[in-house]
Amino acid sequence: MSESNFNGRVTDPSSLADPDPEFQDRSITCIDCSRDFIWTAGEQAFFRDKNLQNPPKRCKDCKQAKNERLSAIAAAQASGIKQRIEVTVSCARCGEVTTVPFYPSQGRPVFCRSCFLEMNPSILNPQA
Ligand SMILES: [Zn+2]
Ligand SMILES: [Zn+2]
Known part of the structure; x- marks a missing residue:
């Protein structure tokens, strides 16, 4: 298992322990509850690793609530779709x-x- 670096960025092994200077904790206002939450440098690095372009819009609580809403809707559809x-x-x-x-x-x-x-x-x- 070797991690290949597709974006051509060379990682210096000696700098691995340090936080990536590219990223700093950011404050984002949640679109659901309008409270500020911290998008940490670690999460930003995770987003970049996953090639995600957009920063999160919701705090963790609202994100979880949204996922629960979505799975409740999916479950309701799965059980009720035949009658509807x-x-x-x-x-x-x-x-x-x-x-x-x-x-x-x-x-x-x-x-x-x-x-x-x-x-x-x-x-x-x-x-x-
Ligand atoms: Zn929120
Ligand atoms: Zn007829």
């Missing part, structure tokens, strides 16, 4: 615009509810 699908189609028989709770297959006719029931009367009269 609503696709607007026009009925292949009468032309009426309707919505169906599924994605119609390409080339397959979709019917509005009344046409569908008319064509499939057995749905209304299930065998007892």
Whole structure:
């Protein structure tokens, strides 16, 4: 395992113990709670190593809160997406615009509810 330096910057091994003079602790105002937080020189070096261009916008608390919001939304979508699908189609028989709770297959006719029931009367009269 060797660390290759892609940006052509030569690291002098004797300077490794010192903080990188390129970076100094910076104060950033969090866009969520408007409090200032410190973006440390170490974090800035980490960002540069990861090739991240933009400084953080949120303090650690707000960043965590945001991640929790996002994963809650993802979890809600994963569990509820089947019930929430609503696709607007026009009925292949009468032309009426309707919505169906599924994605119609390409080339397959979709019917509005009344046409569908008319064509499939057995749905209304299930065998007892
Ligand atoms: Zn914050
Ligand atoms: Zn119809």
